[in-house]
Amino acid sequence: MTATPALDLDASAAALEGQSALEILTWAARFAPRITFATGFGAEGCVVIDLIARHRLPIDLFTLDTGVLFPETYALWRQLEARYGVTIRAVRPAQSIDEQAAAHGPALWAREPDRCCELRKLGPLRAQLAGFDAWITAIRRDQTADRANAKIVEPDRKFGLIKINPLAAWTHKDVWRHIVTHEVPYNPLHDQGYPSIGCAPCTSPVGEGEDPRAGRWRGTGKTECGLHVLPVVRE
Numbered sequence: 001m002t003a004t005p006a007l008d009l010d011a012s013a014a015a016l017e018g019q020s021a022l023e024i025l026t027w028a029a030r031f032a033p034r035i036t037f038a039t040g041f042g043a044e045g046c047v048v049i050d051l052i053a054r055h056r057l058p059i060d061l062f063t064l065d066t067g068v069l070f071p072e073t074y075a076l077w078r079q080l081e082a083r084y085g086v087t088i089r090a091v092r093p094a095q096s097i098d099e100q101a102a103a104h105g106p107a108l109w110a111r112e113p114d115r116c117c118e119l120r121k122l123g124p125l126r127a128q129l130a131g132f133d134a135w136i137t138a139i140r141r142d143q144t145a146d147r148a149n150a151k152i153v154e155p156d157r158k159f160g161l162i163k164i165n166p167l168a169a170w171t172h173k174d175v176w177r178h179i180v181t182h183e184v185p186y187n188p189l190h191d192q193g194y195p196s197i198g199c200a201p202c203t204s205p206v207g208e209g210e211d212p213r214a215g216r217w218r219g220t221g222k223t224e225c226g227l228h229v230l231p232v233v234r235e
C-alpha cells in the first residue's frame, strides 16, 4: 500500500461517521487515481455509481465479469454506462467458462463453489486491486453478521489496501429511497424476488420472510464469495 502514510484511518473513520455518502466519496477521491469502485450491480452499487458519476468524482469503476452473470445484469451494466457516460471496466478470470470446465469439470460452482469463486472472483479481484491504494465497496452493516462491524474507512488486510464503505450506515430503505428519488437504473430482477443478485447459477429467488441473501448459494452453507470477509473469519 502506498497511500498517504500519515493517514490515521481510525480517526478518519470516526470523523466520517455520520457524514453523507457523497461527503465520504468526496473524501475518498483524495486517493485518485489509485482508487476504484468494484461493483456487482446490486442496488447499493447502483447508488454508489450514481453518486460517483453525477458528481464527476475521479474514481475508477470496474466489475468482476464472471461470465455467468444474469442477462439482466449485463443489460444493466450497459444501461448505467449510457445513462452516466462512464466506463465500467470488465475484469475477467483467466479462464472462460468452457476452459474452466475443461480443466476442473463442468459446473464447478455446484461442486466446489469456494474454488469457483476463487478462480472467477477472488483471484481476478486480488490482481486488480494490486494496482490501487484504496477501494470502495457498497456494503451495508445490516446486510450480514460479517458486515456488521464495517467502518466507513478501514484497512483491508485481506487485499492490502484501504477500504471505504460509504453506505455502511445505510438501511435497505435508504437505498431504495435514493434509487427512486434520483431515478437510478437498477436490476429488474429485484422486482422478481431477487433482493441479492450474483452469478446466475448461484442465485435463486427469495421467499416471503426469508433473509435477503438466502438465495445466494442456497443449500451450500456458503454466504459470501469472500470479497468482504477477513481470512481469519471464514477461510
Ligand code: SF4
Pocket (backbone or CB within 6 Å): 066, 068, 108, 109, 112, 113, 114, 116, 117, 118, 120, 121, 198, 199, 200, 201, 202, 225
Ligand atoms: S458465485 Fe457461483 S458461479 Fe460465481 S464465481 Fe462464485 S461459485 Fe462461481
